[in-house]
Amino acid sequence: MEDYIQQLNVQQQDAVLYTGGPQLVIAGAGSGKTRVLTYKIVHLLCHGYEPWRILALTFTNKAAREMRERIEGMVGQATASKLWMGTFHSIFLRILRIHADRIGFKSNFTIYDTADSKSLIKTIIKDMGLDDKIYKPSTVASAISTAKNALISPRQYAEARDIMEADRRAKRPRLCEIYQAYFNRCFVAGAMDFDDLLYYTNLLLRDNPEIRRHYQEYFRYILVDEYQDTNFAQHLIVSQLCGDAHNLCVVGDDAQSIYSFRGANIRNILNLKKSYPDLRIFKLEQNYRSTQNIINAANSLIAKNKEQIPKNVFSRNDIGARIEVVQSYSDYEEAFLVANRISQLKMRNHDSYDEYAVLYRTNAQSRILEESLRKRNIPYRIYGGLSFYQRKEVKDAIAYFRLSINPDDDEALKRVINYPARGIGETTVNRLMRCAMDNRVSAWAILNNIDKYDTGLRQAAINKLLSFRDMIAEFIEMNRRGDDAESVARAIITRTQLLSSLISDRTPESISKQENLQELLAGVKEFIANKTEEGTESLSLVDFLSEVSLATDQDSDEVSEERITLMTVHAAKGLEFNNVFIVGVEEELFPSAMNCDTLSAIEEERRLLYVAITRAKSHCMISYASSRFRNGQTKTCSPSRFLKDIDPRYLALSAGNDFARPDSFINPIDNYRESMRPRVERTTRSTPSPFSAHSNVTPTPSSSPAGDEDLHSASELSEGMRIEHSRFGKGDITEIDRSAADVRITVEFDTVGVKKLLLKFARFKIISQ
Numbered sequence: 001m002e003d004y005i006q007q008l009n010v011q012q013q014d015a016v017l018y019t020g021g022p023q024l025v026i027a028g029a030g031s032g033k034t035r036v037l038t039y040k041i042v043h044l045l046c047h048g049y050e051p052w053r054i055l056a057l058t059f060t061n062k063a064a065r066e067m068r069e070r071i072e073g074m075v076g077q078a079t080a081s082k083l084w085m086g087t088f089h090s091i092f093l094r095i096l097r098i099h100a101d102r103i104g105f106k107s108n109f110t111i112y113d114t115a116d117s118k119s120l121i122k123t124i125i126k127d128m129g130l131d132d133k134i135y136k137p138s139t140v141a142s143a144i145s146t147a148k149n150a151l152i153s154p155r156q157y158a159e160a161r162d163i164m165e166a167d168r169r170a171k172r173p174r175l176c177e178i179y180q181a182y183f184n185r186c187f188v189a190g191a192m193d194f195d196d197l198l199y200y201t202n203l204l205l206r207d208n209p210e211i212r213r214h215y216q217e218y219f220r221y222i223l224v225d226e227y228q229d230t231n232f233a234q235h236l237i238v239s240q241l242c243g244d245a246h247n248l249c250v251v252g253d254d255a256q257s258i259y260s261f262r263g264a265n266i267r268n269i270l271n272l273k274k275s276y277p278d279l280r281i282f283k284l285e286q287n288y289r290s291t292q293n294i295i296n297a298a299n300s301l302i303a304k305n306k307e308q309i310p311k312n313v314f315s316r317n318d319i320g321a322r323i324e325v326v327q328s329y330s331d332y333e334e335a336f337l338v339a340n341r342i343s344q345l346k347m348r349n350h351d352s353y354d355e356y357a358v359l360y361r362t363n364a365q366s367r368i369l370e371e372s373l374r375k376r377n378i379p380y381r382i383y384g385g386l387s388f389y390q391r392k393e394v395k396d397a398i399a400y401f402r403l404s405i406n407p408d409d410d411e412a413l414k415r416v417i418n419y420p421a422r423g424i425g426e427t428t429v430n431r432l433m434r435c436a437m438d439n440r441v442s443a444w445a446i447l448n449n450i451d452k453y454d455t456g457l458r459q460a461a462i463n464k465l466l467s468f469r470d471m472i473a474e475f476i477e478m479n480r481r482g483d484d485a486e487s488v489a490r491a492i493i494t495r496t497q498l499l500s501s502l503i504s505d506r507t508p509e510s511i512s513k514q515e516n517l518q519e520l521l522a523g524v525k526e527f528i529a530n531k532t533e534e535g536t537e538s539l540s541l542v543d544f545l546s547e548v549s550l551a552t553d554q555d556s557d558e559v560s561e562e563r564i565t566l567m568t569v570h571a572a573k574g575l576e577f578n579n580v581f582i583v584g585v586e587e588e589l590f591p592s593a594m595n596c597d598t599l600s601a602i603e604e605e606r607r608l609l610y611v612a613i614t615r616a617k618s619h620c621m622i623s624y625a626s627s628r629f630r631n632g633q634t635k636t637c638s639p640s641r642f643l644k645d646i647d648p649r650y651l652a653l654s655a656g657n658d659f660a661r662p663d664s665f666i667n668p669i670d671n672y673r674e675s676m677r678p679r680v681e682r683t684t685r686s687t688p689s690p691f692s693a694h695s696n697v698t699p700t701p702s703s704s705p706a707g708d709e710d711l712h713s714a715s716e717l718s719e720g721m722r723i724e725h726s727r728f729g730k731g732d733i734t735e736i737d738r739s740a741a742d743v744r745i746t747v748e749f750d751t752v753g754v755k756k757l758l759l760k761f762a763r764f765k766i767i768s769q
C-alpha cells in the first residue's frame with residue numbers, strides 16, 4: 001500500500017479509499033476530517049484523476065492554503081497548483097468570470113465589499129425618504145443577505161406573503177423595495193456583493209443546462225470541508241455541480257455548526273441522505289489533536305445539547321493538564337493574567353508563539369488584550385481587526401483600480417470622485433448620482449454623455465467631472481492595451497496624486513499611509529511573480545482584484561516571524577494550537593446576549609465553546625471576569641452557564657472561582673470543595689493531583705505581577721506570620737487548619753478583612769516570621 005495510506009488509521013483509510021459514490025464523513029473535532037480530505041485528494045491524484053478535475057471547497061482561504069501546501073508537499077507544486085481548490089466564494093467567482101455574459105454581467109464585474117453594500121443601502125434609504133432609525137442599514141443589509149442566501153429574488157420576495165407580512169409587523173413594509181433597488185443598482189454598476197457570488201452561480205447553473213452539464217462532466221470529484229456550515233445556496237450549488245455522477249465527499253461535524261446567523265443550516269448535513277440515497281456514512285472516532293482531559297471536557301459540554309448526532313470521540317494522547325478556569329476582577333486583570341500565563345508557559349515549554357491563541361467571542365475584546373501583550377513585549381497577530389485591504393488609503397487606491405476595470409462601479413466612483421480633492425463638491429456628486437438613479441444607468445454612463453442628461457449642473461462643475469472622466473479613461477485604456485497589473489497600478493497611484501497628496505504631510509499617520517500604498521504596489525508585484533510561477537497567463541489588474549476582493553482580514557498578513565494569534569472563535573474553526581486561552585466566558589458575552597432567547601440559539605453558542613476548547617492540543621485556559629467595560633460602561637458580569645456544563649473532573653479551578661453558584665454569596669473555598677470533591681477523590685487514587693506541591697503541572701495563575709509571590713507548603717508557615725497576598729494585599733495568618741486533605745489558612749488582611757484561603761492556590765510572599 002502507498003506510503004500515505006500508512007499515515008491514517010483504519011477508519012480514515014476506509015474513508016479515503018472509498019470512491020464508490022457520495023460519501024459523508026461525520027466526526028468530532030480533531031478526528032482527522034480535514035486530513036481525510038487532503039489524503040483523499042492525494043489518493044485520487046495517484047490514481048489517475050487529473051488535478052484540474054478535482055474541486056475542493058473550503059470555508060476559509062487559510063484552510064485552502066494549508067490544504068494546498070500539504071498536498072504540494074506530497075505530490076509536488078506543479079500538480080497541486082492545478083487543483084480547483086479554494087473557498088466557495090473564490091471558486092464561484094472564477095466560474096462567474098468565465099460565464100458572466102450568461103447572467104447579464106460583463107466579465108470585468110467588480111465586487112462590492114460589506115462597506116460598499118452598506119453605503120449603497122444608505123443612499124437608497126435616503127433617496128426613498130425613509131427613516132434610517134427604522135430602516136437601519138445593517139438590518140436591511142442582513143435581510144437582503146438572508147434573502148439572497150435563500151435564493152429569493154426581489155420579485156419572489158414581493159410575492160412571498162409570509163415575508164412581506166413579517167416586514168409589515170416589524171414596521172418595515174418597504175424592505176422589499178429597498179431590496180429591489182439595491183439589486184438593480186448593483187446590476188447597473190456591474191458589481192456583485194459576496195452573497196451574489198452564490199446567488200448568481202446558482203442562477204447560472206440552474207438556467208443554463210449546458211453549463212451545468214459541462215461542469216458535471218468536468219469535475220470528476222468534489223470534496224467539501226466543514227459541510228455543517230454550508231447554507232442553502234452552497235448546498236444547492238454543490239448538488240448542481242455533482243449531477244448524477246455523485247463523486248462527492250463531504251466532511252463535517254454537526255457539533256461544530258456555528259454559522260446559522262449566515263444562513264448555515266445544520267439540516268444540510270442531516271438531510272444529505274435524502275439528496276443522495278446511496279450516501280455512505282463514515283465515522284471517525286479517535287481525536288489526534290488534544291489531550292484526554294481536553295476532549296473529555298469538550299465532550300461533557302457538548303453532551304448538554306439536545307440536537308446532535310451521537311458520536312464517540314476519544315483521545316489516546318496524554319491525559320494532560322486539566323482545563324484551567326480562571327476568574328478575574330476585571331477585563332484588565334483578565335488580559336494581564338493571560339499575558340502572564342503565556343509568558344510562563346512559553347518559558348517552560350520553549351515552544352513557538354505560533355502555538356498560542358487567545359480566542360474571544362467578539363472582536364471588541366481584543367483591544368485590552370493587545371495592550372497587555374504589548375506591555376509584555378509578546379508579539380501577536382490579530383485576525384479580524386482592520387485588515388490591510390480595509391485601510392482607508394488602500395481602499396482609495398483599490399477604488400481607482402476597480403474603476404479602471406469597471407467604470408460603472410458606482411460605489412468606487414463615489415469614493416474617489418473627489419479624492420484627492422479636485423473641487424467636485426457633495427452637491428455635484430449627489431446630482432450626478434440622482435441622475436444616474438433616475439435614468440437607471442451608472443454614473444459613468446452619465447459622465448460619458450453628460451450633454452444628453454438633465455443633471456442641473458453648472459458648466460464649471462461639469463468641466464471638473466469631465467477631467468476626472470478623462471483620467472479614468474486613460475487607466476481603462478492601459479488595461480485594454482494589456483499593460484501589466486503593476487504598471488497600471490503604479491500609474492494610477494501617481495496620476496491620481498494619491499501618494500503625492502500624502503507626501504506634503506509629515507505626520508506619522510501620513511507616513512504610515514504612504515508606506516501602505518507602497519506596500520500595495522509591492523503586493524501587486526508579488527502577485528504577478530507568484531502567478532507567473534504558476535504559469536498563469538493573465539496578469540491584469542482584474543486578476544489581482546479578484547484575489548484581494550475576497551481576501552479576508554484573516555489572510556492579509558502572512559508574517560514569517562512567530563506571533564501569538566488573537567481571533568474570534570468563529571475565525572478559529574478548523575485550526576489548532578498547543579495552547580488556547582478562551583476569554584470572556586461570561587453570561588451575555590458567551591453566550592452572547594443576542595443569542596440567549598431560544599434553545600437552539602443557546603445550543604449554537606454551546607457549540608461555539610465546544611469549537612473553542614477543541615482547538616487546544618495540550619493546554620487550555622478558560623477565563624471570565626467579574627466586571628467588564630462594554631458599550632461605554634463598566635458592567636458586572638457573571639460566569640457563563642456553560643462552565644457548569646463541563647464535568648468538573650476535567651477542570652482546575654483557581655481559588656475564588658464562583659461559577660458553580662453565581663447568584664449566591666458563598667465562601668469560595670466551600671464552593672471549590674463542593675465542586676471538586678469527586679475529582680479529588682478520583683485523582684488521589686490514580687494520577688497525582690495536579691495541584692500537589694510536586695506536580696509538574698503549573699497551578700493556575702494568580703493576578704500577581706511576576707514578583708516573588710509563590711505557593712507555599714504548610715510546613716513553612718506558622719500562625720502570626722505576616723504575608724503579602726497578590727490580590728488581597730498585606731495581612732496576618734491567624735489560623736492554619738491542617739485537619740483536612742487540603743490545608744486552609746485564615747488571614748486577617750489589612751484592607752479586605754478576614755479571608756480563608758486554600759493553601760495550594762494561595763500565592764503570597766512571606767514578609768516577616
Ligand SMILES: Nc1ncnc2c1ncn2[C@@H]1O[C@H](COP(=O)(O)OP(=O)(O)OP(=O)(O)O)[C@@H](O)[C@H]1O
Binds near residue numbers: 007027030
Ligand atoms: N491518523 C493520524 N495520525 C496522526 N495524526 C493525525 C491522524 N489523523 C489526524 N491527525 C492530526 O490530528 C489533527 C487534527 O486533524 P484534522 O485537523 O484533520 O481534524 P478535523 O477533524 O478536521 O478537526 P476539526 O473538526 O477541528 O476541523 C491534525 O494535526 C492532524 O494532522
Ligand SMILES: [Mg+2]
Binds near residue numbers: 033034035225574
Ligand atoms: Mg477540519
